[in-house]
Amino acid sequence: MDNSLTQRQLEVLDAIRQAIALTGAPPTRSELARALGVSSANAAETHLRALAKKGAITLLPGAARGIQLAATLTESAGLPVIGRVAAGQPVLATGHIEDWHRIDPSLFHPPPDYLLRVHGTSMQDVGILDGDLLAVHATKVARNGQIVVARIEDEVTVKRYFHSAHHVILKAENPEFQPLTIDLRTQNFALEGLGV
Amino acid sequence: MDNSLTQRQLEVLDAIRQAIALTGAPPTRSELARALGVSSANAAETHLRALAKKGAITLLPGAARGIQLAATLTESAGLPVIGRVAAGQPVLATGHIEDWHRIDPSLFHPPPDYLLRVHGTSMQDVGILDGDLLAVHATKVARNGQIVVARIEDEVTVKRYFHSAHHVILKAENPEFQPLTIDLRTQNFALEGLGV
DNA sequence: TTTACACCTGTTTATATAGACAGGTTCCGC
DNA sequence: GCGGAACCTGTCTATATAAACAGGTGTAAA
Numbered sequence: 173m174d175n176s177l178t179q180r181q182l183e184v185l186d187a188i189r190q191a192i193a194l195t196g197a198p199p200t201r202s203e204l205a206r207a208l209g210v211s212s213a214n215a216a217e218t219h220l221r222a223l224a225k226k227g228a229i230t231l232l233p234g235a236a237r238g239i240q241l242a243a244t245l246t247e248s249a250g251l252p253v254i255g256r257v258a259a260g261q262p263v264l265a266t267g268h269i270e271d272w273h274r275i276d277p278s279l280f281h282p283p284p285d286y287l288l289r290v291h292g293t294s295m296q297d298v299g300i301l302d303g304d305l306l307a308v309h310a311t312k313v314a315r316n317g318q319i320v321v322a323r324i325e326d327e328v329t330v331k332r333y334f335h336s337a338h339h340v341i342l343k344a345e346n347p348e349f350q351p352l353t354i355d356l357r358t359q360n361f362a363l364e365g366l367g368v
Numbered sequence: 369m370d371n372s373l374t375q376r377q378l379e380v381l382d383a384i385r386q387a388i389a390l391t392g393a394p395p396t397r398s399e400l401a402r403a404l405g406v407s408s409a410n411a412a413e414t415h416l417r418a419l420a421k422k423g424a425i426t427l428l429p430g431a432a433r434g435i436q437l438a439a440t441l442t443e444s445a446g447l448p449v450i451g452r453v454a455a456g457q458p459v460l461a462t463g464h465i466e467d468w469h470r471i472d473p474s475l476f477h478p479p480p481d482y483l484l485r486v487h488g489t490s491m492q493d494v495g496i497l498d499g500d501l502l503a504v505h506a507t508k509v510a511r512n513g514q515i516v517v518a519r520i521e522d523e524v525t526v527k528r529y530f531h532s533a534h535h536v537i538l539k540a541e542n543p544e545f546q547p548l549t550i551d552l553r554t555q556n557f558a559l560e561g562l563g564v
Numbered sequence: 565t566t567t568a569c570a571c572c573t574g575t576t577t578a579t580a581t582a583g584a585c586a587g588g589t590t591c592c593g594c
Numbered sequence: 595g596c597g598g599a600a601c602c603t604g605t606c607t608a609t610a611t612a613a614a615c616a617g618g619t620g621t622a623a624a
Contacts, residue, residue: 236432
């Protein structure tokens with residue numbers, strides 16, 4: 173299928189984006205027509221069908237304002253901000269969600285799954301200060317030297333990660349903090365994610 | 369006014385956010401009721417009125433899906449990405465907009481107005497590489513040492529800014545580039561914005 | 565007890581809106 | 595000149611939806 177859009181169709185797409193940015197919701201046919209400077213809502217309807225046919229948008233039949241921008245343009249839905257994590261609970265339990273931030277995941281690699289509010293100054297030498305938000309990619313594996321979100325017993329911390337056969341060493345990025353050594357045979361340790 | 373929300377009202381807010389993240393549009397009363405697990409759309413309506421009264425949302429009367437989250441929760445509308453700027457045209461001319469990215473403006477200070485795609489390696493020593501996006505706060509004033517987006521004659525560049533009585537010096541952050549000296553009396557110079 | 569409030573189930577009505585049809589203009593390639 | 599594509603003006607109708615009304619339950623404070 174030929175996905176190239178005409179000049180006018182690009183203007184239509186832009187008008188839809190502007191409407192979403194302005195009101196928080198996609199426009200109706202008449203709103204869109206007004207934004208485009210035409211007097212008939214049907215002109216907008218025709219444009220929408222053309223755009224849907226080319227895959228630039230998706231139309232939800234029978235729903236008011238049922239216009240969705242194609243995935244590549246809109247996927248930056250938003251990430252939850254996690255505050256303090258209570259002991260013994262999974263990080264992503266809904267109760268911990270403090271807020272939502274719209275971040276473009278493509279700015280990071282690998283893509284983050286949530287934002288963790290960091291408490292304490294143990295990582296300040298790599299620019300992670302008390303109260304900062306750290307973008308975290310949820311994973312159970314990490315390589316030596318990476319910055320990880322780890323759970324020791326019931327506590328969640330952010331540190332630089334090193335492992336050997338039966339031990340894990342977590343180093344802070346602040347000379348005031350001692351490296352932490354965990355014996356995997358006696359202590360409960362789990363990786364929650366990777367700082368990105 | 370007392371703006372504290374009840375537990376149930378927080379759930380309602382969250383359901384609205386989820387609906388927006390999922391479909392791109394705020395929910396209707398019935399959709400919201402279904403999401404909340406209640407059978408009457410009027411229950412949703414009552415919640416919306418209560419939330420609107422407390423300032424958490426704004427209701428647009430007579431508009432389908434006319435629910436807007438309060439400014440503090442939603443203002444991250446999105447910023448245009450500016451590509452190459454053609455000679456003699458303002459930076460924000462619509463023709464230059466390559467894309468849109470949803471960035472939370474509160475991550476930067478001062479708040480950025482647009483994202484500029486940087487070409488060339490002249491600022492690589494401060495982490496601005498070829499093809500990177502630079503968040504720009506549109507302004508006409510800058511202090512010595514700040515990173516600015518400047519226009520010399522008809523060309524737009526990113527450099528570190530120093531000025532004296534009649535001259536402006538633009539320094540690159542790469543030893544391979546020479547500082548640029550502009551005589552304000554003979555050359556056309558304008559500040560476009562500040563890198564943030 | 566009374567009052568207020570948060571929360572719910574229903575029903576009804578006016579209107580906002582999607583979606584379809586008929587027809588017109590301009591431009592471009594054949 | 596012909597056909598088609600992109601674009602527009604109108605009008606009509608079924609339905610999705612906002613918005614209001616009547617009434618119920620439980621809880622907490624006065």
